[in-house]
Amino acid sequence: MVTLSEENYLKAIYHLGNQGDDAVSTNAIAEQIDAKASSVTDMIKKLAEKELANYIKYQGVSLTETGRLTARSVIRKHRLWETFLVNKLNFSWHEVHDIAEQLEHIKSEKLIDKLDDFLENPTHDPHGDPIPDKNGNYTKIKSKSILDIETGSQGVLSSVKDSSKAFLKYLNKNELALGDTIKVIDFEPFDDSFTIETKSRTMTISREVAENLYLSI
Amino acid sequence: MVTLSEENYLKAIYHLGNQGDDAVSTNAIAEQIDAKASSVTDMIKKLAEKELANYIKYQGVSLTETGRLTARSVIRKHRLWETFLVNKLNFSWHEVHDIAEQLEHIKSEKLIDKLDDFLENPTHDPHGDPIPDKNGNYTKIKSKSILDIETGSQGVLSSVKDSSKAFLKYLNKNELALGDTIKVIDFEPFDDSFTIETKSRTMTISREVAENLYLSI
DNA sequence: AAATATTTTTAGACAAGGGTAAAAATATTT
DNA sequence: AAATATTTTTACCCTTGTCTAAAAATATTT
Ligand SMILES: [Mn+2]
Ligand SMILES: [Mn+2]
Ligand SMILES: [Mn+2]
Ligand SMILES: [Mn+2]
Numbered sequence: 421m422v423t424l425s426e427e428n429y430l431k432a433i434y435h436l437g438n439q440g441d442d443a444v445s446t447n448a449i450a451e452q453i454d455a456k457a458s459s460v461t462d463m464i465k466k467l468a469e470k471e472l473a474n475y476i477k478y479q480g481v482s483l484t485e486t487g488r489l490t491a492r493s494v495i496r497k498h499r500l501w502e503t504f505l506v507n508k509l510n511f512s513w514h515e516v517h518d519i520a521e522q523l524e525h526i527k528s529e530k531l532i533d534k535l536d537d538f539l540e541n542p543t544h545d546p547h548g549d550p551i552p553d554k555n556g557n558y559t560k561i562k563s564k565s566i567l568d569i570e571t572g573s574q575g576v577l578s579s580v581k582d583s584s585k586a587f588l589k590y591l592n593k594n595e596l597a598l599g600d601t602i603k604v605i606d607f608e609p610f611d612d613s614f615t616i617e618t619k620s621r622t623m624t625i626s627r628e629v630a631e632n633l634y635l636s637i
Numbered sequence: 638m639v640t641l642s643e644e645n646y647l648k649a650i651y652h653l654g655n656q657g658d659d660a661v662s663t664n665a666i667a668e669q670i671d672a673k674a675s676s677v678t679d680m681i682k683k684l685a686e687k688e689l690a691n692y693i694k695y696q697g698v699s700l701t702e703t704g705r706l707t708a709r710s711v712i713r714k715h716r717l718w719e720t721f722l723v724n725k726l727n728f729s730w731h732e733v734h735d736i737a738e739q740l741e742h743i744k745s746e747k748l749i750d751k752l753d754d755f756l757e758n759p760t761h762d763p764h765g766d767p768i769p770d771k772n773g774n775y776t777k778i779k780s781k782s783i784l785d786i787e788t789g790s791q792g793v794l795s796s797v798k799d800s801s802k803a804f805l806k807y808l809n810k811n812e813l814a815l816g817d818t819i820k821v822i823d824f825e826p827f828d829d830s831f832t833i834e835t836k837s838r839t840m841t842i843s844r845e846v847a848e849n850l851y852l853s854i
Numbered sequence: 855a856a857a858t859a860t861t862t863t864t865a866g867a868c869a870a871g872g873g874t875a876a877a878a879a880t881a882t883t884t
Numbered sequence: 885a886a887a888t889a890t891t892t893t894t895a896c897c898c899t900t901g902t903c904t905a906a907a908a909a910t911a912t913t914t
Contacts, residue, residue, distance in 0.1 A: 425901065446862055459902050461863055466900090478862060478909060509751040522743050528736050534726040642871065663892055676872050678893055683870090695879060695892060 422472070424525045427494045428453060429463050430472060433483055434491035440483025449481075492556035498524040499545035499552075500535050506546040507539060513546040514588035547588075548579025548598050548634065564637070566604060566614055566630040574603035575635030582632040590629070595620065602635055639689070641742045644711045645670060646680050647689060650700055651708035657700025666698075709773035715741040716762035716769075717752050723763040724756060730763040731805035764805075765796025765815050765851065781854070783821060783831055783847035791820035791834075792852030799849040807846070812837065819852055 422430070430440075432452040437444040446464070450457045464481045467473035472487035483491060501523040505511040511519075533554065536542075543558070544550055550558040563578045577600045580587065591597070596618065605622065606615040612627035625633075639647070647657075649669040654661040663681070667674045681698045684690035689704035700708060718740040722728040728736075750771065753759075760775070761767055767775040780795045794817045797804065808814070813835065822839065823832040829844035842850075 423900080447860095455901090456903060457862065458864080458904080462901075505748070509748070509755055511747075511751065515747075519743070519745050519748055522745075523740075526736070526739050528739075530728075530732075531722075531726070531736055534728065538726055640870080664890095672871090673873060674892065675874080675894080679871080 422490055425463065426467060426472070427490070427525055429467060430483065430487055430491040431494050433473065433481060434488065434495070437482055440488045440491060443480030443482050445480050489556050492552045494524050496552040497526070497532055499549060500532060500539065500542070502545045503539050503542050503551070504535060512592065514585045514592065516546065517583060517585070547583045561636050563634040566616070566633045566635060567627070569604050569635060571604050571607055573637070574601060575637045576601055577633060578636040579634045580632055581634060587632060594623065602633070639707055642680065643684060643689070644707070644742055646684060647700065647704055647708040648711050650690065650698060651705065651712070654699055657705045657708060660697030660699050662697050706773050709769045711741050713769040714743070714749055716766060717749060717756060717759070719762045720756050720759045720768070721752060729809065731802045731809065733763065734800060734802070764800045778853050780851040783833070783850045783852060784844070786821050786852060788821050788824050790854070791818060792854045793818055794850060795853040796851045797849055798851060804849060811840065819850070
């Protein structure tokens, strides 16, 4: 039995440490989870005790195979629930994270499998992130940040790196949505800004925004 | 802020004590919640401290108006989720209780309102129990247990008093479902059994079963 | 290579929720 | 009205998950 809190830690380690492969620092987890470093040390010990994590004092923590699979199962639930909230209940993509953060901890294999079917086995959540299948497998759409795309070429907005409410609301305000075709028109070295063109208009975005928009070519 | 555990206690007191009006004994709650009496005493004190319950030592506990509304809100969530599980995810009515027991604690007003709309504002859950509205109001379908119905008359199965897995599976096996028209054909005083007639067949049921079937005339 | 700064761990405390065992209060029998 | 039985409460204890403050280890500067 893995507790709600343990699930949150596993997810944090997974995301911070390249799917749990790389060692993650106590402080990094503390910031992500919004807890103190001492609390994180305690929890890490418990995860190691349960063989969900590999931990060497002062050397950071990574996930065992079981830990990784558990993390993926939580992520699967999180992303399926987000998809439900947006596709079925008509939430906007900036409203769903906090609710999914709760729903991801509901314990029932059957529930999540039936939800998956009900949603017609979606492969990506409302933020363009891939949804792991029952076995934890998924394939990420090959895409590049606008930072790494040559001027003149175009692609389809397939995911956003930052899923914070603030960024998603910025995109809503500027009528940028997943699936939109975006062409990179110009790069301005003075302030590192980009000019992009969408179906409806041409606009300038900051480096910070460009960095978070991923296009598939 | 009312915790998950507090919500479960409020619900128990509500159900055991005539919507929280009557004083409920410590032992009765302990049995319902599956906890020890001493734990119940502790929690009751907390609820009284938060002004969710009225408590006099050795005299049992009832709900305050706030406590009652909170209980109804949890019941509303429970029954809406059960409806979702049966109507949208195709669960059978005997499988949903335990999952709803978890889902009822998800915190989001907006979620439950949108779920309500998505389900097209159902008035009753899969067991025939009424679903309170946003304000905690509901009207119970007027119905009578088969025990209290005269031989020869008929009605529509509108709810089941016992929602246990065992009883619901018995009904499934015997092809009895909400909405079925049932006619009470005979009463046998020897063993208090009843003979009933449904669209498809005539069958004999025990007193214990009859007691749990509610018909609206 | 020291000195200093930062990170991580340890030690000790606390609140929530639950349990045991014994004491106190209330109910039921005799 | 006692005696006995049952229920409820109290007094402690335990686990989970968190925190603060201090100690220890590791990193970074000088
Ligand atoms: Mn979570
Ligand atoms: Mn997402
Ligand atoms: Mn519950
Ligand atoms: Mn129900």
